[in-house]
Amino acid sequence: MSKKTEIEKSTAKGKLEFKDCYSLYKFIDALSLLxxxxxxxxxxxxxxxxxxxMDPSRICLIEVFFGNLNNKKSTGNINAFLKVKKNDKKSVYSIDIKKSGKQATIIDDLKNVLKVKKNDKKSVSIIFGDPYRLLIEKKSGTxxxxxxxxxxxxLDFMDISMSGLNNMQYPTMIKISQKLLDDFFYEAGVYSEIIGLEINNKGIHFTENGVIGDSDIFYESKLLNVCDAPIKSxxxxxxxxxxxLVKPIVSIMEENDTIKxxxxxxxxxKVSIKFDKIGAEITYYLACRILEEE
Incomplete structure (x- = not known):
């Protein structure tokens, strides 16, 4: 089999359509910082x-999915999406994948191709099918x-196994608003690079201990969307x-959005954020620090 034939055989085919090109552009712009x-x-x-x-130090794994978030199965399997209805006029995006495949691109270039002004109200289609290039079509009524x-x-594709993370059962889950998380990032980092994170039935604590002192940033349960209460500590x-690494994505969220x-x-x-306007969900898996007992 010739190299050309092999490339064409492995070429993905399909189309993603978004009514709001600006929302997609802002998402890719934020992702380009990572x-x-x-x-x-x-x-x-x-x-x-x-x-x-993954980040170069292999501490944080980041996964982004574009699919039907509303029909995502509740099995805990991060790959379990149902088909997007192609003719759903109420949908703000549609996805129709005909053939699987893997390609790669430079994200800054993708960001620049998608660049659009907010008031232009352009839609965009991303088309897979050409073996050597991604096709992008932006439309506006005016x-x-x-x-x-x-x-x-x-690009050498890194084989990142997700089976262990996907099957992990997390006993504690909360949803925190963009406003509270912005507040945490503003206050954090005075005493230590290491943040203690504790979730219990009273709320969530972010703690630091350092040479000059210590801090406890606490958001009580009434400020949070607490899932499956009572919560195990x-x-x-x-x-x-x-x-x-979460900050660039948090910065483009709308006020009523939440981070899980x-x-x-x-x-x-595990930190996950949904963006319903573009049918995207980004999930971070951040390795913990094991502190030695003194």
Whole structure:
């Protein structure tokens, strides 16, 4: 089999359509602060697009899904999406994947191709099918049609196994608002790079201990959307530098959106955020810090 034939055989085919190009552009812009090159994993079985990568130090795994969030199965399997209805006029996005495949691109280039003004009210289609480039078409009722393409790059796809994380049962889960999380990031980092995170039936604590003193940032339960109460108390420690990887995505959330924290003592922290306007969910798995007893 020739190289050309092999490339064409592995080429993904499908289309993602978004009524709000600006929301997609802002999401990709925020994601570009976390990674330079991204894999585009097109999955026809689950009718979804997946972007998955780790930070260079392999402390934080980040996964992005574009799929039908409203019909996501509640099995705990992060891959379990149902088909998006193609002719649903109320939907603000649609996904129709015909053939699975893997491609890669430079995220800054993708961001620049998607660039749009908020008031333009443009829709956008992202089309897989060409073996060598991604096709992008932006439309506006008052500004016409813009067609662009973006060449793929060669990227060694890291085989990141998700089975252990997907099957992990987290005993404690809360939802925290953008406002409260912004407050935490503003107050944190005075005493230590290490943040103690504890969730119990009273609320959530972010603690620090350092040479100059200590702090306890506490948000009580009435400020939170507490799931499956009463909550079992869980506590672990995490690096603030890697918790900060959440900040670019939090910054583009709307005021009423929430961030879900799932915690298990001495296990990775799971943080997930949904963006219904573009059918996306981003999930962080952040490795914990094991502190030595003095």
């Amino acid at each position: 990674v330079d090159e991204i894999p585009l994993i097109v999955d026809s079985e689950n009718n979804q697009l997946v972007i998955k990568f 500004l016409g049609i813009i067609k662009k393409n973006l060449n793929y790059i060669n 869980e506590k672990s420690y995490y690096s603030l530098s890697f918790l900060n 924290f799932e915690l298990k003592t001495d296990h990775p922290l």
